[in-house]
Amino acid sequence: MGERQPVMVLLSPCRHSAFFDPAPLRGDEVYCRKCEDWRMVMVTVAEWRIRCRNCHLSHRYGEDETNARRTAIRHVARFAGHTVVIFQGDRLDAEVKAAEPLPGTMPDRYHTVTLP
Numbered sequence: 545m546g547e548r549q550p551v552m553v554l555l556s557p558c559r560h561s562a563f564f565d566p567a568p569l570r571g572d573e574v575y576c577r578k579c580e581d582w583r584m585v586m587v588t589v590a591e592w593r594i595r596c597r598n599c600h601l602s603h604r605y606g607e608d609e610t611n612a613r614r615t616a617i618r619h620v621a622r623f624a625g626h627t628v629v630i631f632q633g634d635r636l637d638a639e640v641k642a643a644e645p646l647p648g649t650m651p652d653r654y655h656t657v658t659l660p
């Protein structure tokens with residue numbers, strides 16, 4: 545990869561999330577656009593992302609792991625032969641691809657390969 549990604553952080557005390565680039569450190573003061581006030585960085589979040597190796601599908605889900613996985617599975621179900629990789633932050637979490645469908649049918653089974 546090597547591409548730079550804005551980093552998602554949770555703010556204190558309002559608990560809003562926001563993206564910053566470059567990434568602030570925990571304890572930094574940053575401006576919360578939702579509160580229109582200064583807040584403290586509580587924690588930086590390793591964001592869930594998916595990307596397809598075979599087309600330009602690429603999405604970011606913040607903390608929403610469930611939705612990231614669901615979308616990956618839906619994508620490989622719709623596009624036979626595509627492989628979707630799931631990242632948490634910069635860590636490769638899993639590869640999702642459809643089982644070989646019978647000719648003329650939609651794939652109905654998936655397998656998920658979790659890498660070490």
Ligand SMILES: [Zn+2]
Nearest residue numbers: 558560576579
């Ligand atoms: Zn806020």
Ligand SMILES: [Zn+2]
Nearest residue numbers: 596598599626
């Ligand atoms: Zn695809």
